[in-house]
Amino acid sequence: MEVFQVAHFVRLRSSVRSSRYLAAADDGTSVFLCGRRGVHNAVWAVEPVIGVIPGASAGPYVRLRGAYGRYLVATNYGAGRGPSDGVVAEQRDLGVRPTPPGYLWQAFRRRDSFVLRNGAGRYLRANGRFRRWHKDVSVAGDNASTMMQWRVEVVPPMASRPSLVDLPAQLMHRTNPPVESDLSRVIRYVRADNAGRYGEQEWAPVRVNTNNLTHLRLTMAERLGQNCDAGQITLCVRAGRYAHLSPLLVDLPMGNNPIHIVVLNHGTPARENPQTMGSRSKISLKLLVDSKSKKVLFAEAGKEFVDFVFSLLTLPVGAVVKLISAGTMQGSIGRLYQSVEHINASYLLPNKDRADLLQPKVLHPDARELLLLQPESGGAGGSPLARFKLYTCAGHCTTAAMEAKAACPQCKKAMDTEVALVLPSASSPAQSSAAASGGDGESSGYVKGLVTYMVTDGLEVTPMSAISSITLINKFSVGKDVELAEKYVSIAMDEGLGILKAALRSDTVLSDVFLAKKK
Incomplete structure (x- = not known):
């Protein structure tokens, strides 16, 4: 290697x-x-x-x-x-x-x-x-x-960015030039900010009938407005949800398959290192609200938000208390948590660690990402959720331990080699291959993408339909003077923890988090 x-x-x-x-x-x-x-x-x-x-x-x-x-x-x-x-x-x-x-x-x-x-x-x-x-x-x-x-x-990296008229050589070996039907496709594009971040809800479609890179740059510049110069942007392909961005230096491939393009501005940190950029750790949500009563009727949500609220059910109780602070918990669970924090270690069994109760490990491998939390780090500012780990010995016996350095009961060697934990819900190789070729990462999370979901104020989730939304609006409006309006919000870690906290004590979660007056 x-x-x-x-x-x-x-x-x-x-x-x-x-x-x-x-x-x-x-x-x-x-x-x-x-x-x-x-x-x-x-x-x-x-x-x-x-x-x-x-x-x-x-x-x-x-x-x-x-x-x-x-x-x-x-x-x-x-x-x-x-x-x-x-x-x-x-x-x-x-x-x-x-x-x-x-x-x-x-x-x-x-x-x-x-x-x-x-x-x-x-x-x-x-x-x-x-x-x-x-x-x-x-x-x-x-x-x-x-x-x-x-x-x-x-191959050494390029010393400078290629210009519009000085692009690298590419394959052009076809005897007969392709016709428009061979090249017509939908491009889904998004413009990244100067740090290279963009939202998954910000993709917009445009149909093109050619695979020419220069034509695509001009089309993107026209779509992005007067402040966009075709000579001052770089188009990057994102070939799948978890692919690194790849600067597009040749014409698009033949065919009609959709392609995802991220537009970068020249002279920004993202343009200098496109592999470090990615979608923002935020989720966009569209709310339908009654401006007079300050209540949310429902939200139109994509896969990301539904995966997030479903992932709340994977959290151990101890992790929930740590995330939202024991002192603010309603009921007795917060005081129980504080009791474990304050009890003298001499009362605990020698082989027991209070961290197993106060910081229980999360079993689901995607829980940290779905909960919009930062990756684990060694410092005090790391993620409050520890990752569930398994260890085996150097001889790879048929045993595993949840703590490193335990002695293998078969070969007596230290069990300090971390092994991967594969859950029963994980995709089969065939499913993974199919999802990989599809490119939208639908094997991660819980629900399918390319579907809009309706989430009520009390976090009831159903597929969105015109009938269900009209029924809910009519039910809410009966005998009331309402003033309906749309409100767009972004959800990052703070809002995510607010939703978790509100879900434990309220039937109007979205209203409490996004419409309540700030104290």
Whole structure:
């Protein structure tokens, strides 16, 4: 892996077919062996992957991102008639977390070259040793073939931003130019702020009938208004909810699939390092309110907000008390929490830690993100929710412990190797692969995206429909003088904790949080 530790961008050249490079095809899906070293399609960005990956062998790993922002993946589709032919390699979106094993790659030195093994234990293979017209690339089991050996060429980053008239070379090998029906697609775009942040509710659609990058820049500048100069923006592809942003330096791929574009301004921190930017840790919500009575009738919500309110049910009671402060809790649970805080340690059993009661670990792996909390850190300002961890011994016996350093009952070694916890609700490999190709991350959280939900003031959640909303409005308006208005709000950590606190004591949660007068 040392070759990937020093590289941000690489070319992968076949050791046997020495003039052929692994390239992202301009259909946006397939990969093949390309004889043109200088095209941008033959350059792959290297993304280190941190942490333990369920279902994958020991790391470290990287992801390889191509010219269209999509990732090199070993699919489940057979590459030939027999099992020894392996599976097809493709470009795919990254729409799930953690990263599926098929997206993960390691480099191991073999003779004077490298072999690339993925998280499932298969190896990237060039084809066409004897049939020279054969340009396919597959992923197969290791049979010591030299066709699995690659030369890794480190590509230095560009010294300056390419101009509109000086873009990198790209694949343009089609004999017949494509017609409009081959290129018409919907672009979903959002403009990021100077820090590179944007809201998931801010995406807007526009239909284009060409794949030309310059035309797309001009279209984006026109849509964004008079203060937007096509020469002063960079268009970045986001190929899936959890993909890094990839500056678009070549024309769009052929086809009609929708593409997500994030627009960055030149001269901002986000433009200098687009991989550090992402969606804001906020959720947008549209409320229908009665301005006279200061009450919320209902909210129109997307997947993010519904996942958030559903995730409140995953919290242990001790975690809830810590999040909203024991002194402000109604009832007796706050005083019970304070009793545990203040009891002398001499009254506790020697093998018991009061932190297990005061700071219980959260089992659900996405709970911290869904609750809009910051990641764990070692300092006092870290997340109030500890992550549930499991440990095993170096011999990987069939035992696990919730605390490091416990002695393995089988081999007696210290159980200090962290292992991944996979919940029964986690997606199967087939579901993960399907979700990854869809690109919207619907396997994370609880409910499906692309649906609008109605959330009442008392947090009753149902799919949005015209009939249900009209019925609720009529029910609220009977015998009353109402003045209905729309109100847009953003939910970050403070508002999220306010919703949690209000949900424990009130039937008018949204009104209490967003319409109550500030004290």
